[in-house]
Amino acid sequence: MMFRAKKMDLVLFTDAIEHIVKIHRVITTQLGHALLVGVGGSGRKSLTELATFIAVYTIEVIEMPKGYNMVAWREDMVKKIFLACGVESNNLVFLFSDTQIINEAFLEDINNILNNGEIPNLYKAEDVVQIIESVKEANKSNPDFKDIADDNNKVKELFATQAKNSLHMVLAMSPIGDDFKRRLRMFPSLVNCCAIDWFLPWPKDALEDVANVFLGSISDLPNQEGLVTICVDM
Numbered sequence: 001m002m003f004r005a006k007k008m009d010l011v012l013f014t015d016a017i018e019h020i021v022k023i024h025r026v027i028t029t030q031l032g033h034a035l036l037v038g039v040g041g042s043g044r045k046s047l048t049e050l051a052t053f054i055a056v057y058t059i060e061v062i063e064m065p066k067g068y069n070m071v072a073w074r075e076d077m078v079k080k081i082f083l084a085c086g087v088e089s090n091n092l093v094f095l096f097s098d099t100q101i102i103n104e105a106f107l108e109d110i111n112n113i114l115n116n117g118e119i120p121n122l123y124k125a126e127d128v129v130q131i132i133e134s135v136k137e138a139n140k141s142n143p144d145f146k147d148i149a150d151d152n153n154k155v156k157e158l159f160a161t162q163a164k165n166s167l168h169m170v171l172a173m174s175p176i177g178d179d180f181k182r183r184l185r186m187f188p189s190l191v192n193c194c195a196i197d198w199f200l201p202w203p204k205d206a207l208e209d210v211a212n213v214f215l216g217s218i219s220d221l222p223n224q225e226g227l228v229t230i231c232v233d234m
Helices: 014-027 044-054 070-086 105-116 125-138 143-147 152-166 178-186 204-216 224-233
Strands: 034-037 058-060 092-097 167-173 195-198
Touching: 014 034, 014 044, 014 167, 014 195, 014 204, 034 044, 044 058, 044 092, 044 167, 058 070, 070 092, 070 105, 070 125, 070 152, 070 167, 105 167, 125 152, 152 167, 204 224
Parallel strands: 034 167, 034 195, 058 092, 092 167
Antiparallel strands: none
């Protein structure tokens, strides 16, 4: 789960608000996933965080320290992603950017999640036991669950269905370079199963708004209008 240590200083001009509305609409749609295409620093992550907050969902951004590998990735998929949203149907946004692709196999797993809501051969025997026990514990007061409580296969099916319906992928990728085009060809679900939102360069009035807000906090700043113009040009 992701928590911010401090509040975000955002200037909500029209273009930013439109992106928030689009992301919110996608993640609040059943099986809704988003592909945000734009260069770094264009607001893809911060606007996704705000849209997730508005939807009252949980957001997860996996940290990848030095030495992070496929084994650690699969463990995070089980514990931080699928267990977090599959046991009690808690809506979760998994925010993943192309800067985190230290192994192309990550994208194969993401492609499977987008396509059918699960990763083949993900769970170890002990994971399956934990899943079954967790689902039973979460539904012990649910009278409708009693009909399948003794059938572990149906309990696993319930978990898989709840995880599929509760998990929303938001992918932040840059269109610059050949990697983006190659990945779209290799993993078609990135396009076929996602709503695409292009983060184009901010318009001049948006840049002016940002510069005015942050420069306006400086007291006794001479020639603020000229400095705003310089900020927009830069």
